[in-house]
Amino acid sequence: MAKVVVTTKNLTKYYGNTRGVESLDLEINEGEVFGYLGPNGAGKTTTIRMLLDLIRPTSGQASIFGLSTSTDTVKIKKRIGYLPGELELYKNMSGSDLIHYFAALRGGVDWNLVLQLAERFKYDMKKPVKTLSSGNKHKLGLIQAFMHSPELLILDEPTTGLDPLMQQEFYRLIQEVKKEGRTILLSSHNLPEVERICDRVGVIHDGRLITVENVSELKSKAVRTLEIHFASQVTAADFDNLEGISELKAEGRVVRCTVKGSLDGLVKRAARFEVVDLISHEPDLEETFLAYYGGLAN
Template identity: 40%
Template structure:
């Protein structure tokens, strides 16, 4: 409780000089749609990103993640719907608000002849409010060489330069497209540390990924996108604690399943000869009572993995064109 109160005070202080309320979403997408001819890349998507939270945008390649991000940043015009950035919905006025945004593109393109340091100085001249002390902190954490031409760097080291330019002005909102691409496990952990620290001081992070593991590690919430549609938004704390289990029971004779089918906690029943596997979510008391009536010879239990919780959204509804 003390930690949550302290975090709330930090968030309020961070937004004290901002025209918007600390309770107002930093980013609000309302019924956002982007079409290319007859192809719907983003379909009626609505999502809020609040101050001080890290939100993952999870989906396979081609699901519409990058198109959503480009539309949010004004690189693409939405076909319909609305983007509210720091409470501002007017596209022209959003231009001045973008100085509070840090962005890492998925198709990262940097000036190859420049060094990282020269790139940051150039961006500063263009109006970025660079925190040079923080630049050195980021470079040290990422073990990034800022004094060699960017074109001479490996993919992972170029990614570090891209991350530093996205974070070097301590943005109130960081929008990162596949930020861990090319990073080794140690550098991924360093990035997570920087993002957690940013959220703790009141900034927000919205990043796309197709890697459930990293979303699970760092996010407060995750939006799940499939074929351009936001099909779910999961609280990660709740998702990690979903009381879902697989029970596999072996019976001497064919069991009666009608009683199980009436239980709201039993989501799925799979029968293989004398083995029956039940997917059970929530309270298991009624399930165990019904199971005891059937007198199974053997019973094994396995907790449902978080990855399986998310993958259930992709196993159904296989119709429709892939975006």
């Protein structure tokens, strides 16, 4: 049984009468990459900011490393790295100044690691923050989160604004951190990203944790829209009796349908005909929710 790093019990946050999150019970194990998945406004940032003690729970509690987030937050923060979802940096400083400042507040960090991270993300530390693109600001945010080799990383939408190459670099970094046995909690509204880098996923919708699953289970529930182009005319009847297929429409040489889980059956059936093109749209999170968790959430 792995050690539990983050625990929330009945964690609830209301902003006046508006619900942030409701009765959240979450456990994140040491050494895992935990994806916190949900559409915008679902309560991901609210949860994360409660873990950081930036906002206080209406009821319930949370602990990190077995320490209470409300009474031992300073001790906790020594051991975590945080990237805010809405990253704002000091505009009047250079990246290097900013890192020096935060390093000093942490009582010093290994500067080689800072340089390594800057190198990896191809980030120029000398530039003033106010001249940085949002992607570069994000890199600076990542550097300050990783620079002290924290035991737990809490990253709110970490890949937003990163170009694809840098996203790959970020994914590699996550894998390295995981290999070292450190723990990562990252939030995302991007299902493929979470499938790719996470071990377990907690799905949050409308302030409630709907399910916590292994990524493989989640994949089996993912909803994809598929479009197959054939060399000759096909009919809907050619594709009947397939598991997980819905909203199937055949128009001339094109078949469109929605597939839940494995594509195997559909692909094998399609192989009876001459396939010209196969277009798979990325699983849509909102659709996945509506199709599979809608009933639960209500």
